[in-house]
Amino acid sequence: MKKILLSHGGGGEETQKLIKDLFFKYFSNEILEKMEDSAILDINSKIAFTTDSFTVSPIFFKGGNIGKLSIAGTVNDLSVMGARPLYLSVSFIIEEGFDYDDLEKIVKSMAEESKKSGVLIVTGDTKVVPKGSIDKIFINTAGIGKVIYEGLSASNLSEGDIIIVSGTIGDHGACIMAEREGMEMELDLESDCASLWDLVEYVINNDIKIKAMRDPTRGGLSAVLNEWAFSSNVNIEIEEGKIPIKNEVQGLCELVGLESYNLANEGKIVFAVDKNDAESLLEILKKHPLGKEAEIIGKVIDGTDKKVILKTTHGTKRIMEPPSGELLPRIC
Amino acid sequence: MKKILLSHGGGGEETQKLIKDLFFKYFSNEILEKMEDSAILDINSKIAFTTDSFTVSPIFFKGGNIGKLSIAGTVNDLSVMGARPLYLSVSFIIEEGFDYDDLEKIVKSMAEESKKSGVLIVTGDTKVVPKGSIDKIFINTAGIGKVIYEGLSASNLSEGDIIIVSGTIGDHGACIMAEREGMEMELDLESDCASLWDLVEYVINNDIKIKAMRDPTRGGLSAVLNEWAFSSNVNIEIEEGKIPIKNEVQGLCELVGLESYNLANEGKIVFAVDKNDAESLLEILKKHPLGKEAEIIGKVIDGTDKKVILKTTHGTKRIMEPPSGELLPRIC
Numbered sequence: 001m002k003k004i005l006l007s008h009g010g011g012g013e014e015t016q017k018l019i020k021d022l023f024f025k026y027f028s029n030e031i032l033e034k035m036e037d038s039a040i041l042d043i044n045s046k047i048a049f050t051t052d053s054f055t056v057s058p059i060f061f062k063g064g065n066i067g068k069l070s071i072a073g074t075v076n077d078l079s080v081m082g083a084r085p086l087y088l089s090v091s092f093i094i095e096e097g098f099d100y101d102d103l104e105k106i107v108k109s110m111a112e113e114s115k116k117s118g119v120l121i122v123t124g125d126t127k128v129v130p131k132g133s134i135d136k137i138f139i140n141t142a143g144i145g146k147v148i149y150e151g152l153s154a155s156n157l158s159e160g161d162i163i164i165v166s167g168t169i170g171d172h173g174a175c176i177m178a179e180r181e182g183m184e185m186e187l188d189l190e191s192d193c194a195s196l197w198d199l200v201e202y203v204i205n206n207d208i209k210i211k212a213m214r215d216p217t218r219g220g221l222s223a224v225l226n227e228w229a230f231s232s233n234v235n236i237e238i239e240e241g242k243i244p245i246k247n248e249v250q251g252l253c254e255l256v257g258l259e260s261y262n263l264a265n266e267g268k269i270v271f272a273v274d275k276n277d278a279e280s281l282l283e284i285l286k287k288h289p290l291g292k293e294a295e296i297i298g299k300v301i302d303g304t305d306k307k308v309i310l311k312t313t314h315g316t317k318r319i320m321e322p323p324s325g326e327l328l329p330r331i332c
Numbered sequence: 333m334k335k336i337l338l339s340h341g342g343g344g345e346e347t348q349k350l351i352k353d354l355f356f357k358y359f360s361n362e363i364l365e366k367m368e369d370s371a372i373l374d375i376n377s378k379i380a381f382t383t384d385s386f387t388v389s390p391i392f393f394k395g396g397n398i399g400k401l402s403i404a405g406t407v408n409d410l411s412v413m414g415a416r417p418l419y420l421s422v423s424f425i426i427e428e429g430f431d432y433d434d435l436e437k438i439v440k441s442m443a444e445e446s447k448k449s450g451v452l453i454v455t456g457d458t459k460v461v462p463k464g465s466i467d468k469i470f471i472n473t474a475g476i477g478k479v480i481y482e483g484l485s486a487s488n489l490s491e492g493d494i495i496i497v498s499g500t501i502g503d504h505g506a507c508i509m510a511e512r513e514g515m516e517m518e519l520d521l522e523s524d525c526a527s528l529w530d531l532v533e534y535v536i537n538n539d540i541k542i543k544a545m546r547d548p549t550r551g552g553l554s555a556v557l558n559e560w561a562f563s564s565n566v567n568i569e570i571e572e573g574k575i576p577i578k579n580e581v582q583g584l585c586e587l588v589g590l591e592s593y594n595l596a597n598e599g600k601i602v603f604a605v606d607k608n609d610a611e612s613l614l615e616i617l618k619k620h621p622l623g624k625e626a627e628i629i630g631k632v633i634d635g636t637d638k639k640v641i642l643k644t645t646h647g648t649k650r651i652m653e654p655p656s657g658e659l660l661p662r663i664c
Contacts, residue, residue, distance in 0.1 A: 011550025011596075012655035035563075036486065037409040037546065038380035040479060047379075048370035051421035051474055052457045055465070077369040089383035089474050096661075125384045130661055133387070133467040142383055142421050142474030147372060154368065214369065218343025231367075264343075323344035329428075329462055 002100035009128025026111035039122035048083035051142040063191030067106035071113035074143040080213040083145025085119040117197035156211040157232035162278035167293040173263030194267030221261040226322035238298035334432035341460025358443035371454035380415035383474040395523030399438035403445035406475040412545040415477025417451040449529035488543040489564035494610035505595030526599030553593040558654035570630035
């Protein structure tokens with residue numbers, strides 16, 4: 001089987017060949033193929049700029065792989081800032097001896113995922129490190145988007161605002177956990193890994209007014225809500241019974257003693273909107289394949305303690321603490 | 333000694349603390365501190381966009397460290413495209429148990445290096461992976477620059493053009509090699525790691541017309557020259573005796589049987605200019621601290637074989653092949 005060699009990352013002839021044979025084959029576009037030290041872009045607008053490194057293990061999982069995730073993740077970070085994803089950089093760090101075929105699978109799914117939001121991969125880098133210096137493959141993507149919806153911010157929330165989540169929570173985290181524990185066969189879990197630009201654009205095009213959007217990845221729903229409570233200096237109350245969650249995810253959480261709202265998602269958005277806009281947003285979301293399981297899960301209540309309060313299904317109330325401690329490493 | 337823990341990369345409270353205590357301390361600026369999913373930038377100009385991952389080993393070496401290199405490397409990729417470096421993203425992938433003090437040293441030198449070109453770190457990401465999943469620390473930077481000098485391209489060269497290098501070659505590659513082989517004490521080698529924007533801006537401000545610029549990193553001088561010969565469909569002749577090189581670097585190359593023009597540089601630029609502009613460029617370069625050892629090393633000759641010919645000090649001629657095979661891994 002063809003393997004990735006150190007020489008593929010040396011910057012010489014073999015690197016050129018890898019770029020042309022594999023990366024250009026899938027990522028082909030005029031800007032990338034110029035092969036200059038930087039891509040030259042003409043945007044002439046306010047832009048959004050973001051980056052993420054992906055270290056997920058296993059690299060192939062139900063519903064995606066590290067490549068698909070690396071595109072969707074950065075596309076989503078742009079999308080939730082109201083920015084149409086335009087350009088990506090991609091940087092691979094690969095362990096010597098990595099299967100060429102697996103790399104091709106990853107690159108192919110990156111190309112497919114890019115098409116979903118129309119984002120172009122315009123610049124990149126490939127490093128190959130000796131066996132043992134890295135576990136298989138890590139991918140960094142950085143992204144540039146054109147801001148088409150301004151004013152979104154974690155500090156926009158005020159009393160009465162409604163919190164909406166675009167679908168079931170914890171799917172990605174539960175899927176990775178099950179795969180690692182060898183439980184993926186018994187449990188029918190699948191990552192929700194998806195590019196969310198299409199959903200965001202649909203919401204914007206329907207003239208829905210949004211105060212804040214965030215994709216709840218590492219740290220899950222509780223990280224987003226606690227950040228919002230903190231940045232906006234408000235309290236948020238969430239009704240546990242209204243949080244959409246798959247039975248299998250709930251089951252796994254009970255089995256291993258984790259809270260689903262701490263689990264990573266890779267294809268969901270949390271929205272904060274004025275109470276007068278909540279029903280329209282929910283209606284629009286439910287019309288889109290990526291938002292059909294959307295639900296109103298809570299609201300901003302009075303007080304400035306910067307707390308998130310969870311009303312349990314038993315009617316009791318407790319604090320939804322921000323996630324802390326050793327959460328699942330290499331989840332994304 | 334304080335260590336980096338998995339929880340520092342979990343996206344929860346400890347991650348927030350690391351970002352605020354360490355990264356904001358050194359990288360502080362208004363855009364970064366907004367802590368949104370993407371940085372929002374207003375450039376309104378043609379921009380350059382580039383990325384690089386840094387995996388150098390050892391992470392601390394004479395003349396720099398992985399952090400300084402990660403800033404200078406991306407600043408330089410923007411600079412050689414005629415773009416003023418404006419904004420950087422920084423993404424750390426850190427091995428669990430990494431020394432906090434070492435991370436602080438790295439972050440501090442990144443902040444210092446950024447100031448040299450005025451570039452701002454505006455967005456970032458931190459992943460911590462379990463022990464053994466990575467060797468110590470890798471850093472990715474992506475950069476955005478404002479194009480202030482247009483028209484540079486690897487395909488611009490034509491017969492008669494002059495090739496100039498801004499200083500001695502092979503310093504970074506030789507330094508890393510010596511450190512790895514435990515020869516750093518006997519040989520007085522130091523990496524040339526430097527941000528080159530100041531030099532590029534000085535050249536541009538002096539109205540020198542440039543056809544192509546490139547920083548010869550991995551693959552060294554021969555990679556750049558061969559790429560130019562290929563892209564411009566020309567032959568290039570280089571005079572070996574005119575290539576500036578430190579005695580210690582030449583000595584190490586002879587000792588280990590390597591060609592200095594294949595070694596990585598991290599603070600040099602190769603220029604291609606019209607023959608009428610060569611003397612003015614050389615004069616300007618020599619006035620700047622980063623260019624004082626600049627030399628004219630060759631020219632574009634007739635023919636379209638896309639070859640680089642080396643005229644040796646013995647008067648013979650041979651092909652300067654593009655680098656290939658297992659060059660030094662983890663050089664940058």
